[in-house]
Amino acid sequence: MNRLVHLELHTHDLGGASAFYDELLRWRTERIDVPRGSYHALAIGGPFDGGLVECGTAHPTWLPYVEVEEIEEITERARRLGAAVLLRPREGPAGWSSVLRSNVGGEIALWQPKQPLVKGVE
Missing domain, CATH: 3.10.180.10 (2,3-Dihydroxybiphenyl 1,2-Dioxygenase, domain 1)
Structure with missing residues (x-):
């Protein structure tokens, strides 16, 4: 069975997105330094995890990862x-x-x- 294992938000405003989901749903983030830019690990609870990626997207988009x-x-x-x-x-x-x-x-x-x-x- 191919199950959902990760949910990632691609956004142009990492700090704003992190603050929004923390305030809205109490989803905590942890900054991780990566070679290609900024990334925040996202603790969303349940059987999978998530992350926030800062990139040049015009419209923030959620990207599900399936194993x-x-x-x-x-x-x-x-x-x-x-x-x-x-x-x-x-x-x-x-x-x-x-x-x-x-x-x-x-x-x-x-x-x-x-x-x-x-x-x-x-």
């Missing part, structure tokens, strides 16, 4: 189904990610952790 077993295969399947591949699978410290956009399904990110998935363990 998959074969990121290359599923990214290619999305392309065959008509999705635009905004970010080809790329490796990060803990796994691989890709980003897709469909005219009928919005944007979604795929995530494949470096550690093998353990079936039935949460």
Whole structure:
């Protein structure tokens, strides 16, 4: 089963977004220094986590990350189904990610952790 594992807000105002969600929902953030800019880890509770990313987007957008077993295969399947591949699978410290956009399904990110998935363990 492909489950939602991370929710990320891409915004042009990291401080404003962080303050808004803290005040509205008591979602706490923690600044993390990353090579490509500013990032705030977001404690939203429940079975997954989140983050706030500062970027040049004109319209803030939430991007859900879904855990998959074969990121290359599923990214290619999305392309065959008509999705635009905004970010080809790329490796990060803990796994691989890709980003897709469909005219009928919005944007979604795929995530494949470096550690093998353990079936039935949460």
